[in-house]
Each structure stands twice: as structure tokens, then as C-alpha cells.
Amino acid sequence: MPKSAVETVEEFLSDDPKKWGKLSSDINYRRLELLLLRDILLELKNLNK
Secondary structure, eight states, X not given: OOOOHHHHHHTTOXXXXXXXXXXXXXXXXXXXXXXXXXXXXHHHHHHHO
16 A cells, blocks of 8 residues: 555654755755766867867
8 A cells, every 4th residue: 555645744754853964965965966967068068069
């Protein structure tokens, strides 16, 4: 039986600072990864001109 939307969301509503710290760290890491990939793409486009 699939979980309800409420049960799914409750997993993310923890007051545990460790969970929030890890999530924040993951988000910042993914943002930096996307920025780097964008810069590489822009550089490749400039080289192909």
C-alpha cells in the first residue's frame, strides 16, 4: 500500500538539526555542481564559435 502524502511529508518535518544540516549541505553541493556545469557549458560554446 503506498504512503499517503501526509506520511511522506512528515518525514521531512523533523526538528532534528542533523537532518536539516545534511539537507542544506546537499542543496548547496547540488547548486555548486550546477553552477560549475553551466560554466563548463558556456566555455565549450565559446570554444566552438
